[in-house]
Amino acid sequence: MEKIVILTGAGISAESGLITFRDEGGLWAQHRIEDVATPEGFARDPALVQGFYNARRVQAAKVHPNAAHQALARLQSEWPGDVVIVTQNVDNLHEAGGAEDVIHMHGSLDRALCATCGHRWAAPPEMAVGEPCPTCAEPTARPDVVWFGEMPYHMDEIYSHLSSASIFAAIGTSGQVYPAAAFVHEAQTAGSQTLEINLEPTMGASVFDDRLVGKATETVPQWVDRLLRQTD
Numbered sequence: 237m238e239k240i241v242i243l244t245g246a247g248i249s250a251e252s253g254l255i256t257f258r259d260e261g262g263l264w265a266q267h268r269i270e271d272v273a274t275p276e277g278f279a280r281d282p283a284l285v286q287g288f289y290n291a292r293r294v295q296a297a298k299v300h301p302n303a304a305h306q307a308l309a310r311l312q313s314e315w316p317g318d319v320v321i322v323t324q325n326v327d328n329l330h331e332a333g334g335a336e337d338v339i340h341m342h343g344s345l346d347r348a349l350c351a352t353c354g355h356r357w358a359a360p361p362e363m364a365v366g367e368p369c370p371t372c373a374e375p376t377a378r379p380d381v382v383w384f385g386e387m388p389y390h391m392d393e394i395y396s397h398l399s400s401a402s403i404f405a406a407i408g409t410s411g412q413v414y415p416a417a418a419f420v421h422e423a424q425t426a427g428s429q430t431l432e433i434n435l436e437p438t439m440g441a442s443v444f445d446d447r448l449v450g451k452a453t454e455t456v457p458q459w460v461d462r463l464l465r466q467t468d
């Protein structure tokens with residue numbers, strides 16, 4: 237049966253109450269990317285960076301999955317083929333909404349990473365600067381999130397899924413950050429039908445075969461209903 241690969245971005249969590257990066261008043265209007273989302277920024281001012289991610293972790297712990305996260309989980313359980321969810325989001329709202337095996341290509345707020353030995357563990361709600369690694373004891377704990385200039389996670393696995401996808405949907409992402417922004421081309425090369433679901437058409441919208449424009453909590457459940465009706 238047909239495989240569906242779904243890429244999600246900050247827009248899917250917006251109606252849960254997490255602000256996006258590039259919408260008006262978004263995170264990148266309030267913080268400089270090079271200060272809080274690069275290895276160089278962390279080396280310069282680890283307290284600033286830990287504070288930024290601590291605030292996001294606290295916020296993410298307060299919010300709940302919305303109808304779009306839940307609809308994707310339903311699609312995963314009811315679609316007769318594979319449904320692979322790849323997210324750029326560092327929140328855990330897909331899992332909280334019931335989704336399984338979510339691929340977090342930009343890491344996860346609830347994990348910590350040792351910059352010295354690569355060990356990973358559950359992040360406390362507030363990470364402190366110089367926190368020692370539980371394995372090597374070096375004071376180099378950092379959030380397990382991917383920063384600009386670093387390689388996103390699970391890329392081989394993602395490209396392998398894209399190469400066998402029949403349907404590819406990008407949901408709530410502005411398509412401005414690579415490599416995720418190029419997944420639509422990978423999927424098209426593999427012969428997938430491609431769909432963009434977003435509040436408004438993005439700059440790259442014309443690349444997709446189809447578009448659904450509107451709030452994720454409305455458009456995603458409608459799309460899932462339509463797909464599942466085909467299988468009746």
Ligand code: OAD
Binds near residue numbers: 244245257259273
């Ligand atoms: P952006 O903030 O760039 O884009 C969010 C998209 O969601 C925009 O196109 C909005 O129009 C759309 N949107 C907002 N509210 C929506 C809603 N209720 N329903 C549907 N769509 C909605 O976020 P991302 O594309 O996820 O990376 O950003 C990609 C990466 O850039 C992030 O993972 C992060 C960031 O810098 C790193 O930090 C490495």
